[in-house]
Amino acid sequence: MSEVNRLKEQIRHLEQRNIELTLLLESALELQSDTGSGKLPFTMTAIQTLIVALDSRDPYTAGHSSRVALYSLWIARQLGVPEVQCRQFHHAALMHDIGKIGVPDRVLLKADSLDDEEFSVMISHTTIGARILSKMEAEGEHVSASLVAKHHHEKMDGSGYPDGLKGEAIPFFARITAVADAFDAMTTDRPYAKGRSYYDGVQELLRCQDTHFDRQAVQAFAAVMAERNYLRSRSVLEYKDAT
Numbered sequence: 709m710s711e712v713n714r715l716k717e718q719i720r721h722l723e724q725r726n727i728e729l730t731l732l733l734e735s736a737l738e739l740q741s742d743t744g745s746g747k748l749p750f751t752m753t754a755i756q757t758l759i760v761a762l763d764s765r766d767p768y769t770a771g772h773s774s775r776v777a778l779y780s781l782w783i784a785r786q787l788g789v790p791e792v793q794c795r796q797f798h799h800a801a802l803m804h805d806i807g808k809i810g811v812p813d814r815v816l817l818k819a820d821s822l823d824d825e826e827f828s829v830m831i832s833h834t835t836i837g838a839r840i841l842s843k844m845e846a847e848g849e850h851v852s853a854s855l856v857a858k859h860h861h862e863k864m865d866g867s868g869y870p871d872g873l874k875g876e877a878i879p880f881f882a883r884i885t886a887v888a889d890a891f892d893a894m895t896t897d898r899p900y901a902k903g904r905s906y907y908d909g910v911q912e913l914l915r916c917q918d919t920h921f922d923r924q925a926v927q928a929f930a931a932v933m934a935e936r937n938y939l940r941s942r943s944v945l946e947y948k949d950a951t
């Protein structure tokens with residue numbers, strides 16, 4: 709790699725890091741402003757305990773949980789969900805992958821693609837998560853964290869898991885989390901692949917609205933990300949290269 713390319717790569721990495729830290733800060737500010745916002749079904753101590761337990765299994769999920777929760781919160785607000793429910797949802801979305809605690813390392817940490825048996829084990833993180841969270845939440849909450857955990861991998865055309873639910877049969881908050889979750893998965897670097905740009909991530913969500921994702925949730929997310937100026941299609945360097 710030439711010196712120029714190495715520098716470009718470093719700048720790309722720093723730009724990405726800058727975005728991640730901005731999102732982390734926004735997430736921390738949202739959580740901090742929860743204090744005094746009324747009764748929430750899960751205490752922050754309970755949530756943090758669960759998240760620390762999960763992160764100790766799979767370091768990738770550390771930033772993932774907080775970014776997915778933040779994106780989910782933004783979508784819910786954009787859709788006009790009352791603020792008290794938005795707060796409950798933010799907490800629920802933080803724990804959407806908590807069932808991964810029950811997925812063995814050989815599957816959870818595998819870098820290659822999963823075979824059928826491994827995939828069915830991975831799928832179980834949705835039902836395991838729902839089981840864990842159902843023990844903690846009171847009945848009759850507007851936002852059910854266990855339903856979010858259980859159904860955040862369902863798809864609008866019924867091809868998702870664990871229940872193959874279709875369209876509006878998928879719980880509303882799980883449909884929002886699905887958008888946030890897929891976006892973060894697409895735009896995050898993995899050991900085996902570079903993440904896409906945020907612009908490309910939103911384009912992919914738009915391409916898959918109605919088939920995979922709830923159209924309203926995708927449109928709300930695209931609007932929020934544009935408004936917050938996260939959708940510059942290419943980095944400054946790439947713009948320069950193109951001229």
Ligand SMILES: [Fe+2]
Pocket residue numbers: 804805833860861
């Ligand atoms: Fe998941």
